[in-house]
Amino acid sequence: MSEEQEQPTGADNNSAKPAIRDALISAAFELFLDRGFERTTVDDIVQRAGVGRRSFFRYFPSKEDVVFPDHEGCLAEMKAYLEKADDEDPVARVCDAARIVMRMYADNPAFAVQRYELTRAVPGLRHHELSVVWRYEHTLAGxxxxxxxxxxxxxxxxxxxxxxxxxxxxxxxxxxLRSGAEGDLTASMDHALEFVRNSSSLRADGDGAGDAQDDVVVLITKRRTPLWRMVREIEATLDED
Amino acid sequence: MSEEQEQPTGADNNSAKPAIRDALISAAFELFLDRGFERTTVDDIVQRAGVGRRSFFRYFPSKEDVVFPDHEGCLAEMKAYLEKADDEDPVARVCDAARIVMRMYADNPAFAVQRYELTRAVPGLRHHELSVVWRYEHTLAGxxxxxxxxxxxxxxxxxxxxxxxxxxxxxxxxxxLRSGAEGDLTASMDHALEFVRNSSSLRADGDGAGDAQDDVVVLITKRRTPLWRMVREIEATLDED
Incomplete structure (x- = not known):
C-alpha cells in the first residue's frame, strides 16, 4: 500500500537531546501526574529536576511546551522534508510528511499515552495541542x-x-493512543491516509507528472453490474490514451 | 446548487441581545483597536462601557470571549439544527450547519472584518479562535x-x-474577510461546500439507505495491473458478504 522510495527520517532527530532537557521533561511529567498540571509551577519543575529556572526557559517557552517537547523539531523536520520535495505527487508527499508526526509518537509509546491522558484532562493543554496541530496543517496546506x-x-x-x-x-x-498504544499504528495510518488519497477530488489535483504505467485506474459501478460490463469498462479506460 | 427545504435560522438569534452586552463589546473593540488587545484589561472595558466588573463576567468567561461574542449562540444553534436532522443526507446537513457560522459573519460584515484583523494580530486570540473552530468541527464530526x-x-x-x-x-x-467583505460570500461558500460534497469518498458515505444491489463497487489498481488480476479482485469484492 505504501511504496515510498524516500522515507522521512523521523526516528532519530532526538538523539542529541541534552540531558537537562530530558530531566526537565521527566520532572514535569512526574509532577503533572502527581499533583495536576495547573498546580505545578515552573519552579516546582526546576527544583525537582535540580536545575536553575533559566534552564527551563532555555528549552521551553512555556509550561505547556514541556508537554509537547518534540513538536518543534518535528515541525522543522516536516518543513525540511517538504522543501526538498521532488513534486512528483504532492498529496503522497503530504501524507509522508504527516507520517513524521506519527513516528514521533510511535518512538515513545508510553510517553505518548501518558501525554494523551494528560492533554485530555487539562483544557489549557488541549488548546495548546490545537495550536500545534494547526501549525502542522498550515505547513501542509502551504x-x-x-x-x-x-x-x-x-x-x-x-x-x-x-x-x-x-x-x-x-x-x-x-x-x-486510546487503546493504550496497542495494535499496529503504521498499518492503520496507511489505511487512513490511503482513504484520503482515494478521494477523487483530491486525486484530481494530482500533479499530472509521472509514468502513465503507474496511473491508478478506478472503476466505480453498481454492485449489480454484470462482470462482463465491468471488464469492458476497464478495457475502455485503459485504452483511453 | 443549494436546495435546502429547511433553512437554519442563523440571522435573528441575536435580537434579544441585552444592551449591556452590546456596550461591553463596543467598548472592548474600541480599546483593543486603540491600545491593543494585550494592553487592555477587563477593568478598562467595564469603565469605558460604564458598567460594573461583575457585568462583564456575567456575559463573557474571559477577555478573549468578548472578541467572539456570538460563537456560543452559533454553536448552540448548530447543535439544535443537527439534532432535528431528518438524516436524509448527512453530508448536506453538515454543510448547511456550517452555513450557520457563515451567516453569523455575513450579518455584520464590518465587525467581522475588524475582528479578523484583530485576531490575526494577537496570538492569544488566534489560539482562542482555533479552539472555537475545533468545537464546530467536533460537533459536525460527532x-x-x-x-x-x-x-x-x-x-x-x-x-x-x-x-x-x-x-x-x-x-x-x-x-x-481578507477582501474586506467584498464579493458574494454565499456564492463562494456554496462553491466551496459543493467542492467537498463532490469528493467521491465523501459521497460514498451517502446515507446507507437503499438496496445492497445499489452498493457501489470500487476497484482501484495500477494501470499496469494485468486484467485478470483486476477481474479476480472484483470477484473477491463482490463475494465478500
Missing part, C-alpha cells in the same frame, strides 16, 4: 498551495486536502 | 459519527468529512 498556484480552486483544494490528511492522521493516532 | 456508526471506516470518514467541510468553509470565509 506546501500544497504552492503546488497548485494558479489552478482553479487551488487554495481550496490545498486547504481541504491538508485538513483531510490531518484528520485522517489524528483519527488513526488517537485510536491507537 | 453528528456524522452517529450517522455512520458501525460502518467500515465510519469514524474515519466522519472525521475527514467534518475537517473538509470546516476547511472549505474557512477558505471561503477568510477570502471574503
Amino acid at each position: 506546501y500544497l498551495r504552492r503546488h497548485s498556484a494558479g489552478r482553479p480552486d487551488g487554495t481550496l483544494r490545498a486547504d481541504v486536502i491538508a485538513a483531510s490528511v490531518v484528520a485522517a492522521h489524528n483519527n488513526a493516532l488517537r485510536s491507537w | 453528528y456524522l459519527r452517529r450517522h455512520s456508526a458501525g460502518r467500515p471506516d465510519g469514524t474515519l470518514r466522519a472525521d475527514v468529512i467534518a475537517a473538509s467541510v470546516v476547511a472549505a468553509h474557512n477558505n471561503a470565509l477568510r477570502s471574503w
Whole structure:
C-alpha cells in the first residue's frame, strides 16, 4: 500500500537531546501526574529536576511546551522534508510528511499515552495541542498551495486536502493512543491516509507528472453490474490514451 | 446548487441581545483597536462601557470571549439544527450547519472584518479562535459519527468529512474577510461546500439507505495491473458478504 522510495527520517532527530532537557521533561511529567498540571509551577519543575529556572526557559517557552517537547523539531523536520520535495505527487508527499508526526509518537509509546491522558484532562493543554496541530496543517496546506498556484480552486483544494490528511492522521493516532498504544499504528495510518488519497477530488489535483504505467485506474459501478460490463469498462479506460 | 427545504435560522438569534452586552463589546473593540488587545484589561472595558466588573463576567468567561461574542449562540444553534436532522443526507446537513457560522459573519460584515484583523494580530486570540473552530468541527464530526456508526471506516470518514467541510468553509470565509467583505460570500461558500460534497469518498458515505444491489463497487489498481488480476479482485469484492 505504501511504496515510498524516500522515507522521512523521523526516528532519530532526538538523539542529541541534552540531558537537562530530558530531566526537565521527566520532572514535569512526574509532577503533572502527581499533583495536576495547573498546580505545578515552573519552579516546582526546576527544583525537582535540580536545575536553575533559566534552564527551563532555555528549552521551553512555556509550561505547556514541556508537554509537547518534540513538536518543534518535528515541525522543522516536516518543513525540511517538504522543501526538498521532488513534486512528483504532492498529496503522497503530504501524507509522508504527516507520517513524521506519527513516528514521533510511535518512538515513545508510553510517553505518548501518558501525554494523551494528560492533554485530555487539562483544557489549557488541549488548546495548546490545537495550536500545534494547526501549525502542522498550515505547513501542509502551504506546501500544497504552492503546488497548485494558479489552478482553479487551488487554495481550496490545498486547504481541504491538508485538513483531510490531518484528520485522517489524528483519527488513526488517537485510536491507537486510546487503546493504550496497542495494535499496529503504521498499518492503520496507511489505511487512513490511503482513504484520503482515494478521494477523487483530491486525486484530481494530482500533479499530472509521472509514468502513465503507474496511473491508478478506478472503476466505480453498481454492485449489480454484470462482470462482463465491468471488464469492458476497464478495457475502455485503459485504452483511453 | 443549494436546495435546502429547511433553512437554519442563523440571522435573528441575536435580537434579544441585552444592551449591556452590546456596550461591553463596543467598548472592548474600541480599546483593543486603540491600545491593543494585550494592553487592555477587563477593568478598562467595564469603565469605558460604564458598567460594573461583575457585568462583564456575567456575559463573557474571559477577555478573549468578548472578541467572539456570538460563537456560543452559533454553536448552540448548530447543535439544535443537527439534532432535528431528518438524516436524509448527512453530508448536506453538515454543510448547511456550517452555513450557520457563515451567516453569523455575513450579518455584520464590518465587525467581522475588524475582528479578523484583530485576531490575526494577537496570538492569544488566534489560539482562542482555533479552539472555537475545533468545537464546530467536533460537533459536525460527532453528528456524522452517529450517522455512520458501525460502518467500515465510519469514524474515519466522519472525521475527514467534518475537517473538509470546516476547511472549505474557512477558505471561503477568510477570502471574503481578507477582501474586506467584498464579493458574494454565499456564492463562494456554496462553491466551496459543493467542492467537498463532490469528493467521491465523501459521497460514498451517502446515507446507507437503499438496496445492497445499489452498493457501489470500487476497484482501484495500477494501470499496469494485468486484467485478470483486476477481474479476480472484483470477484473477491463482490463475494465478500
